[in-house]
Amino acid sequence: MMENNSSTEQTVRLLKRVATLSGIVALILSVMIGINYIQIKRVDPLNTHAIIILQEQLKSSPGDKVLQQELRELDLLARKAFFISRWQIRTGGYILLISLLIVIICIKWIEWIQPKIPPRPKQARDRFWEFRQTNQRWIIYTGIFLVLGSLALAFLTYKEIGKTLQEQTDSKELSGRTPGSADQKNPTGDRLNSDPSNSDQPLDELNSSLTISSDSTSVQQPFPVNSILQDTGKSNAIPPGQSYPSRTEILSNSATFRGPDGDGVVSGKNFPVNWNGITGENILWKAQFRLPGYNSPIVWNDRVFLSGASSTKREVYCFDATTGGFLWLTDVSAVPGTPTTVPTVDRETGMAASTLTTDGQRVYAIFATGDLVALDMDGKLVWAKNLGLPKNHYGHASSLIMYRDLVIVQWDQSQGASVKAFNGETGELVWNTPRDVRVSWSSPLLVNTGKRLELILVADPCVAAYHPATGKELWKIDCIFGEIGASAAYANGMLFATNEYAKTVAIRLGDTPQIPWETTDYMSDIPSPVANDKYLFLVTSYGVIVCYDAKTGKEYWIKELENNTYASPVLVDDRVYLMDKTGVMHIFKADKVFTSVSEPVLGEGSVCTPAFAGGKIYIRGDQNLYCIGK
Amino acid sequence: MEENSQGKRVDRRVFLHTGVQLAFVAGLGGLTVLVARRAGGEGYVWQLDPAKCTQCGRCATSCVKTPSAVKCVHVYAMCGYCDLCGGYFVPDTKILDTAAEHQLCPTKAIKRTFIEDPFFQYTIDEDLCIGCGKCVKGCHAFGNGSLQLQVRQNLCDNCNECAVARNCPSGAYTRVPADKPYLLNEPGTGNGPPQKTEV
Amino acid sequence: MMKQRLLIIGALILLLAIIGYMVVDLFFTGRDKRENLYDYRLSELRQTDSTPVAYREILHFTPGLSDLHGIAVDDSDRIYVTGSSSLEIYTPDGNLMLAFSLPDPAYCLTVAPGGDLLLGMEDHLEILSPEGELISRWKPEGEHVFLTSVVTNGKDIFIADAGEKNVSRYNWEGVLLNRIGDKDSLQGIPGWVIPSGYFDLGLGRDDELWVVNPGRHQLEAFRPDGSLISIWGESSMDVEGFCGCCNPTHFALLSDGSFVTGEKGIERVKIYRPSGEFNCLVAAPDQFDEGTRGLDLAVDSKDRILVLDPSRNQVRIFVYKDENDENR
């Protein structure tokens, strides 16, 4: 009996040892397999760097026998390595399984020959109801926790994608119904007689009406005047591909008032800091245009666009960005529905205060008459429409901005204000969101909060954000009032709005935007502020520059200029460019202390915000358009 | 009295029990009938439609099997037997030989054999093929599309939900009836002008 | 006891970690961010930045047809396009003049010097008057006839048949006069290698017949009697040669005897000098959608190059760049 017992014990000890040993083997194996797995994932033998380099070398020196030999050997090696490591994983897996099986068998065996004696029952201490009570409490806590947790989750993650999608579907259907392009879907016999040069049917009426006006204003200058009926056959057909430009394209150009996003921040580098319009230093070219306007130039690749207007005529100009050569001029005076009475506008606003915008395929312009036009890159009219005479006592001044293929119009009037988006290709109204605001002269900007894109508009009484694709209002804060001319500034999650006699206010964006600080020390009625991560630069129309701490609103410095400033400051490469009314550009560091970099002169007055693109600065002076570069 | 009520309670419990049991039987039976009306005897297997395939390479990495059960299948009847084969050679090959540096396949699973001027036969060694679809892309772009990815049904475990199907970006995977387990593009449906198929 | 506790807690944490992994993987991991390990970067091949594109697109228009198959130009530069089951005629500016439906899709067409239309409809040829009335129709011999190209000099009709893999000369009555280009090692004729449904013909300045041998990536010239004049062309992915397994798919001849060629695989339209030497690009791969095939070509009297783009469903017209710059 004793002996039997001890032999059982010996067997058990042996089994335990075997089990431990196999367990260790299994552990080591699984670690090894894991490492092998990661290695295969990390360094794919079939895509080895060395082989790729050799292949490149061989490409540049074809027929190199040594290189070929080397490559072939390495390739063979790599493939061998690939199949071997695969074999290793597989075999390793089997061995792992076998060793685990041994562990299991050993343990079961031990159980079999040395059955566990059921534990001696402890004295029952029947506290069932106490246990139950605590149990209940725990269950309730868990329930509450689960409910709260899921509620929080529900609120945090709700995005209303469904609605957006539905809207998208609806708007897609709409645009699908109208003949979007000039493609001849159902050619019929009667097209035989139609004008050969004109393939854009919807524009037929427009063309005839426009001809009259271009006749009456016959060509005075050696400019190639596009009066739509001329020269259409030669239009440079842009192959339809992407319907809107990429982010890099947008950033490398300047398609909007105050930089790519309309926030006064420009991303390029190496812009000149010295020039002289009188001596011609660093002035690459200088060009004239016919009609006045206070809009800023926009730049797309090799083209610069401007508009100008008199009380009766409205024109869009295009210049060659490299030479300054005049490329075309299009008279867009005769838009159907344009008011016969001239709107009364303030002298300092004019008829063409709104800056143009472009998506690289078409350029869009809006005038104080409420005429919205789209021209292709060769100046040919694509579509035009009148939005109604703006109820605006100084004249419409909000600039246009593009979101993808949508032209967005801030249409703030004294009655029936709204924000609208038109399809750039067809001119069709894609969305229209009414706004409960008074008339304003500020311009929209697009900000990327990191989570989404928001279209920001400022007008008495609120700063409001919209979903740019659908026009849905995202949030609004009533925090500003008066006749607002300055657009907002944005940097690093902070939005800044200002108006004279109201206040300067900072808004921290988020799911519920908040106002961390506001001030009434300095405010602006015309120039828009500009901000970076740390500072807010505010310029008043009477020529004071103030630098605030963007986070706290602490005032760092004040600089008083001698002249008035109407143009908005632009932040470029850690420098702020600010044009005063006399044409002196004040360039200073975007820093905690005021450090002037330089003060180049243009030689004529300017009230327009300069455009920055491709290392060159484009300035619209009172008479001339300047291109400044090294 | 006490005993009686106890007995009644037990009776009630038994009655309830049986009732619920019957309800379960009815429910399960109903479900079976509902589902069985649509039941098909044959069963399904997973297959990808080469017409939708974009050769993203995930068949090689997503399949639960290593190497993947998806292989390149050569439809010889479609093949042009080209000398300059887009599925065999790397794009910038000048010399058309079987040297390692000229082969597109990462595992060299395609064998090239000379038939007669100017024709070559290409054979897939399915033991080496990892289903990456590189040759398929080449053949599709430059050739007739005779190289196509297919789930090899003898290798496929026929998972209830195919892991490659879940990862397929172009939705090319579907359940197909087990008696028609392949979805190869037939000759004439690949490249070339659209045409009627002879039946 | 403590150890036991730890074990349970450890096991529990492991369990919760696994459940957490499931939740995160299901809801909070977006798409698979791994790039394609085995990517065959065709897009890199499509970049031909070093070679200048000597032509520019001046116009494109969309015919009212789907499945575009063929394009041709007549003496007065009218443009003929065939598609699904009709034929449309356009002015040189792309305005529709005439459209009529066809009983079958025409995969190839040509306009005879007199204005008659020759349409290759899969297995038979139809000759139509300029007004679209059927003059005659006949069927070449063979079981697998698939006509891919037809040309005529007014006297003979040459037909390329990708199904039967032959080129034949017929008279206007549909009588087979002779075969051209069948393998003949004595004459040095290599024979046709037609891996897919592309097989194009063209007539040169001296009425010699040019035929693409797509499997061999070359163009071959024959006299009407079938004797070989010359061969040129080489296979290469580079811009100088023809890529893929069956290229060029289509070609046309310019007035100076240069060749305009269209390729699939790497979509491009190029010009070769009459000697077969590469000259320039008309359209680079990036001007086409990836996967475009069947770029049929035509050249009008002003040497404008008309490209049929079935992927975009367009007729695209290219002119030499200098010409346009002068106008500016």
Next chain:
Amino acid sequence: MILLILFSWQLTSAFAIQRFPKPEFESGYITPETLLPTPRANVLEVMDVAIFLIAMLLVTWAVLNRRSRKLVFWISIFSLAYFGFYREGCVCSIGAIQNVTLALFSGSYAIPWTVLVFFMAPLLFTLAFGRTFCAGVCPFGALQDLIAWFPRKIGPKLNAILGIIPYIYLALAVLYSATETDFIICRYDPFVGIFRINATFSMFLFGGGLLLSGIFIARPYCRFLCPYSVLLNWISRFSRYHLTITPSVCVQCRLCEDACPYEAIEKPVTVKNPKSRRTIVRTFMLIMLLIPFFVLLGGWTGSRLHETLAMVNGKVRMANELVNPETINGEPESIEMTAFKASGKPVSTLYEEASGILHQFYIGGWIVGGFIGLIIGGFLASRLVTRYRTDFEPNRGTCLSCARCTDYCPIKS
């Protein structure tokens, strides 16, 4: 023996007719045929079903009639070998939930009848005999049972809380298969990788981790994850002939008290509730009133969450990426997006499909949320109902009929 039966290969020639004839080879070369090996033969599936049913019968007999843990153990080893390692875990009653749901909701999917049997048979068996399927037929259970070396108790609180997870898992699995989105049970199947000795790394890691925790917490998948266990649990409560610990009369020896590694033995409750009957009734009424509140709250939460839930669906995710491009924030274009663009499918179709799916998820969100609310409410209520019992009894819902307790019971007949 059975393992030796291999796939039958049937090699068929692919195509007889071709549009463009082959090159005419002068050398007499004959074009090889494309070989298309067929899938596993149908007859073998019938065999699977037969073996499945036999195993069920056997294990039921072993549990209820023989009351032998040893027998159950050997049957489970067989099941592990056959259904696990040979059939690679894909004769799966757990996963069949999804096939049944898909067959109910999808017009195009016809469920193979074998799958229907695999789904229904265990449920019917459970209704009659309790969860004998879990004891010895399910390969997942068998595998975990085998490595439950040092089972420790985690206490009734944790047991109850973790016990909610399978309900959520089941609800989501049904939701995702009903919307034809995904088969999440298969996606997070922990053990097929081990059965196949061939799977993706994360699958291995997942299964390995579960097994590792399974050494100390017996059968973690069965108790805290398995969605099928929810159905079995419900049905088993009303089973006709359930396993009892003792075959005749309990002698109150208390030997079985710690026998169950799954904490499924209910201890005797002899002491009366110290609270007054009125308090108990009042609390009970309160809870009963709370249940509808829980259902509504859960449903509402679920409906709010429906977009997050729907993001698992590829189409919805793609549509979201297109509508809200800022969500991908400058990352390079995904392979999905490239494939979508290459497909030439119009965006509007995608949007329509996606918004349809979203609507399904909205309804599904209400149902799933309401269900989970009901479960939580039900848990709270069930805590208040106490059956007085004098003997040790298996909890019919959670008892896996593994017959361990009968081994400990000194009374054998």
